[in-house]
Amino acid sequence: MKKISIFAACVVALASCNKANNIELYCEQDASRLYNEATEEMDTLSYAAGMNLGLVVSLQNADFELDTEAIIAILDKELNAKSISEDALKKHDEFLAEFSNERVRPFMMAKQAQSRIVTDRPDTLSLPALYDETYTKERFTEAFATMMSNVLRQQRIPANLHWLYAAIRDAAKVKDKSEIDAVMRIPEAKFFEVMTSYTQNDIPAYNAELTKKWYERIATKPGVESLRDANGVDMGVYYRINHAGGNLKPVNATDSIAVKYAVYSRTGKLLESNEMFIDNLKKQREQVSNNKMLPDSIRNNYIKQIDEEIAKSDIRQLPLERFMQKDVQSALKLVGKGGNITMWMDATKAFGYRAGRLLPANEGVVINVELLDLKTIAPALKPVTGKKTTAKGDKASIAASPRTVKVENAQPL
Numbered sequence: 001m002k003k004i005s006i007f008a009a010c011v012v013a014l015a016s017c018n019k020a021n022n023i024e025l026y027c028e029q030d031a032s033r034l035y036n037e038a039t040e041e042m043d044t045l046s047y048a049a050g051m052n053l054g055l056v057v058s059l060q061n062a063d064f065e066l067d068t069e070a071i072i073a074i075l076d077k078e079l080n081a082k083s084i085s086e087d088a089l090k091k092h093d094e095f096l097a098e099f100s101n102e103r104v105r106p107f108m109m110a111k112q113a114q115s116r117i118v119t120d121r122p123d124t125l126s127l128p129a130l131y132d133e134t135y136t137k138e139r140f141t142e143a144f145a146t147m148m149s150n151v152l153r154q155q156r157i158p159a160n161l162h163w164l165y166a167a168i169r170d171a172a173k174v175k176d177k178s179e180i181d182a183v184m185r186i187p188e189a190k191f192f193e194v195m196t197s198y199t200q201n202d203i204p205a206y207n208a209e210l211t212k213k214w215y216e217r218i219a220t221k222p223g224v225e226s227l228r229d230a231n232g233v234d235m236g237v238y239y240r241i242n243h244a245g246g247n248l249k250p251v252n253a254t255d256s257i258a259v260k261y262a263v264y265s266r267t268g269k270l271l272e273s274n275e276m277f278i279d280n281l282k283k284q285r286e287q288v289s290n291n292k293m294l295p296d297s298i299r300n301n302y303i304k305q306i307d308e309e310i311a312k313s314d315i316r317q318l319p320l321e322r323f324m325q326k327d328v329q330s331a332l333k334l335v336g337k338g339g340n341i342t343m344w345m346d347a348t349k350a351f352g353y354r355a356g357r358l359l360p361a362n363e364g365v366v367i368n369v370e371l372l373d374l375k376t377i378a379p380a381l382k383p384v385t386g387k388k389t390t391a392k393g394d395k396a397s398i399a400a401s402p403r404t405v406k407v408e409n410a411q412p413l
């Protein structure tokens with residue numbers, strides 16, 4: 001049986017990206033596709049979306065004993081709001097991480113150990129409490145439901161909340177996977193069919209149309225140009241040089257660069273940045289430090305590795321060819337040391353295969369890059385050897401002498 005899970009549960013922090021350091025980035029906010037209308041005829045997609053969330057609560061998170069009506073109340077409040085506060089999301093995310101480390105992990109380990117114990121007195125076995133005065137059920141419910149409301153927003157489902165909530169209430173009655181088809185108003189197979197079709201077909205088409213219109217608006221903005229290759233072919237990337245920088249520019253794929261950068265989605269989600277990377281390392285360090293279940297030697301070794309990574313991550317030198325993807329590298333060659341450039345492009349052009357982990361299909365991103373430092377490094381020269389030939393009537397082989405290939409446009413180190 002397939003595992004019930006949150007479809008497209010890509011939860012990332014929201015951030016305003018209309019401006020970054022007074023640089024216009026032109027992000028936009030999607031209009032909500034949610035509505036609430038009591039109708040006799042069931043909206044299958046809306047019901048499937050609620051079924052998705054409800055079964056996660058009733059089956060995968062059964063140990064938490066969550067109150068269905070409390071979850072719906074929080075969902076309704078958040079989904080009817082214009083937006084979700086970035087600070088609120090961050091606090092909820094931090095709480096869930098702490099709760100998982102401090103309470104859930106010991107509980108699950110004890111539960112696994114308990115399942116291996118053979119006894120004729122199971123009533124004598126006990127598990128550690130999931131909740132206490134710090135980690136209350138109410139606080140967990142609020143954080144869990146708020147983060148799920150953010151997931152529903154990101155899924156952009158044109159959902160009727162009336163049927164979405166009906167599915168959550170129905171799912172609360174399911175105590176085992178074998179009961180799904182008997183309790184829910186659509187069978188499990190239909191649920192997967194509906195959600196898969198939406199994820200693979202409907203949302204990519206919807207995103208493609210939104211992104212296309214976004215590019216059309218970006219193209220009209222002051223100073224924005226289309227990136228073209230050496231043959232003048234449009235590469236499907238828009239850019240604006242905010243500051244040209246010095247005369248020294250990256251030329252070779254091996255040139256060493258140091259950058260300060262930030263990547264946002266079309267709708268303003270901060271996806272990647274120097275600061276975000278370091279913050280994540282610091283959070284990881286704190287979690288490892290607080291994990292008392294690890295032996296001291298292993299914990300200290302992890303902390304040492306993280307500290308070393310933090311120390312070299314503020315301004316990291318790396319080859320140009322290792323900074324994101326080819327289109328980003330091509331655009332970065334337009335500015336010199338100290339320069340600043342903004343780019344708008346499809347997520348796949350920025351992240352490659354990683355795009356699918358960060359965003360739904362056909363989404364666009366905006367990237368702002370400051371070239372802090374540059375050291376030009378010419379590619380290693382390789383001897384070129386001619387083919388082995390034999391003169392007619394001569395059995396002796398004559399090999400061409402190695403010759404050096406001239407590297408053009410190389411800049412001095």
